[in-house]
Amino acid sequence: MIAVVVLVPVLVALALWAFAWPAARLAPRDLPLGVAGPATAVTQVERQLSAHEGAFEVHRYADEAAARDAIKDRTVYGAVVVTAQGPKLLTASAASPVVAQLLQQAVTEQAARSGGSGAQVRTVDVVPAAANDPRGAAFGASVLPLALAGVAAGAVVTLLGLRGVRAVGALVAAAALVGVVAAALAHSWLGVLTGDWWAEAAALGLTTLAVSGAVAGLAALLGTAGIGLGGLTVVLLGNPFSGASSAPQLLPDPVGTIGQWLPPGAGASLLRSVSFFDGAAALGPALTLTWWAVLGLGAILLGSALKRRTEDGNSEPVPAATERKPALAN
Numbered sequence: 001m002i003a004v005v006v007l008v009p010v011l012v013a014l015a016l017w018a019f020a021w022p023a024a025r026l027a028p029r030d031l032p033l034g035v036a037g038p039a040t041a042v043t044q045v046e047r048q049l050s051a052h053e054g055a056f057e058v059h060r061y062a063d064e065a066a067a068r069d070a071i072k073d074r075t076v077y078g079a080v081v082v083t084a085q086g087p088k089l090l091t092a093s094a095a096s097p098v099v100a101q102l103l104q105q106a107v108t109e110q111a112a113r114s115g116g117s118g119a120q121v122r123t124v125d126v127v128p129a130a131a132n133d134p135r136g137a138a139f140g141a142s143v144l145p146l147a148l149a150g151v152a153a154g155a156v157v158t159l160l161g162l163r164g165v166r167a168v169g170a171l172v173a174a175a176a177l178v179g180v181v182a183a184a185l186a187h188s189w190l191g192v193l194t195g196d197w198w199a200e201a202a203a204l205g206l207t208t209l210a211v212s213g214a215v216a217g218l219a220a221l222l223g224t225a226g227i228g229l230g231g232l233t234v235v236l237l238g239n240p241f242s243g244a245s246s247a248p249q250l251l252p253d254p255v256g257t258i259g260q261w262l263p264p265g266a267g268a269s270l271l272r273s274v275s276f277f278d279g280a281a282a283l284g285p286a287l288t289l290t291w292w293a294v295l296g297l298g299a300i301l302l303g304s305a306l307k308r309r310t311e312d313g314n315s316e317p318v319p320a321a322t323e324r325k326p327a328l329a330n
Contacts, residue, residue: 019240022251028055028102029256031249034070034090036061037082045080045087048110064090071095071126074273074281077247078103086120087111092127094276096247097136100125127276133192140245142186142271143264146204147239149178150211150263151231154296157212158219158227164304167220168297171212179205195275203274203286207267210289211238213296214263220303234263244268260285263292 033049033056035042042060049056059076061067067079071092077099081088089107091100108121129136153174157167183201187193193200211234218226241251241259248256248265259265266285273282 015236018236022240022255025252026098026246026250028052028099029249029251029253030057031055031099031247032057032059032076033103034059034061034067034076034079035082036064036067036079041082045082048114049080052106064088068126072277072280074277077249080107086122089121089123090126091123093125093129093134093136094127095272096250097129097134098246098250102250129276130192130194132190136245138186138190138192139268139272142182142192143242143244143268144235144239146178146182146207146267147211147234147264150175150208151215151227151234153178153208153212154215154217154219154230155227157216158224163220163307164301167216167300167304171209171216171297171300175205175209175212178208179203193271193275195278199274199279200271203267203270206286206289206293207263207270210263210267210292210296213293213300215296217296217299217303220300220307238262238264241265242268261288263289266292 035045035049035058037045046058046060049058059070061070061079064079064081067076067081067090070076071079071090074095077095078089078091081090087107089104091103093100104121104123111121128134129139133139153171157170162170179201182204183193183197186204187197187200211230214234215227215230218230220226222229238259241255241262242265243249243251243256243259244264248260248269250256251259260269266288270282270285270289273279273285
């Protein structure tokens, strides 16, 4: 009774802290932003942006074309181009609709201070979000189902007693099927993903495998308690820290960085890259997910080997029957 009374409030407090605190503290923190145009004008824009201390990480580009390439390569979230007609803002709502809106507000306010209330800022969405998901709500909502699918697969494999190669094969097959089904729903039916269908399915499947492998691997080493540890890490930390509905650079430090080290955050970044940016900046999150999957599946094989060795060590050889000699009469 005492454990239940104490544990439930602790879990509620942890969930509120993990989900509500980052959402309540959204603000740009070293957000990559480009600036292009004549040297003198660019220097002035940089000085104005530096007034927002710690908000922007400014990258300077020679012209608008270079700034557009940087946005498509996912080096920056947007760019301010200084032209003779006034400032021009380049955004990428596919990278984050929240960031695109934030940049538009910030640049418009800055232009109003510099040129008066009549100053206008032209905005061009270089890489737009899907027409069926302009606010990115459906994209952000896709992270939790993948996390839950991975936790469920890892738990089922453990509870069914699958070990070693059989467990690894089951998790790989389940992750592949989840990737195909998720791509069919998100791309073919809902239309919230617009990239290469098979690349999206691979990203979704790899994310699921990273989660399921981690959960089953912890369970193989720690017992059924590993399911709870893996599930809490992925759902209570990985999901709210992923930045899928906003951006990692908008979350409080070090939440954004930690989120990208966990499968949900890395999976969301990889899915954005393959769906909207032709795979740009996909290597980092793909390697993160691969490491999670490899370590998790390796832990499954290791746990199976250790358990087999323990069972072999505990088994005692059956002593051979003692041969009896016939007793001599008299």
